[in-house]
Every structure is written in structure tokens, then in C-alpha cells.
């Protein structure tokens with residue numbers, strides 16, 4: 418898959434590497450409760466845990482760190 422030229426319409430989300438939490442509010446309900454999902458065709462996307470809305474993305478930016486993680490998961 419090669420893209421040439423403008424990528425202005427590319428959809429990119431930022432995902433916390435450890436938790437799988439997707440940064441930013443849901444486009445439908447506005448809650449920041451989105452998780453990363455993978456579709457049957459291996460495309461990546463997000464699913465809102467609040468309202469169930471899903472969306473596809475072109476690319477994922479993996480980000481580090483506990484900052485912005487609302488769940489603060491217990492590490493085993």
C-alpha cells in the first residue's frame with residue numbers, strides 16, 4: 418500500500434501503548450472513553466465505550482506515559 422501526494426484526509430488517532438486507550442473525545446457523544454479495535458480486514462479503528470460508536474482510522478500514533486490515561490490500570 419503506497420500513498421503518494423496529499424494525505425490531508427488521513428485519519429490519525431493517538432493511542433496509549435500500554436492501555437490501548439484512544440486519546441481524544443468520541444465524535445458522537447464527546448466522552449473520552451474510546452478503545453482501539455481491529456476490524457475483520459485488519460483495518461484499525463476505535464470504539465466508544467460510552468455510546469458504542471465506531472470509526473475507522475488510517476494510522477495510529479502510539480504514545481507513551483500514564484498522563485491522560487483515565488483508568489490508571491493496576492499493573493500486575
Ligand SMILES: [Zn+2]
Pocket residue numbers: 443444445446447448465466467468469470
Ligand atoms: Zn461515544
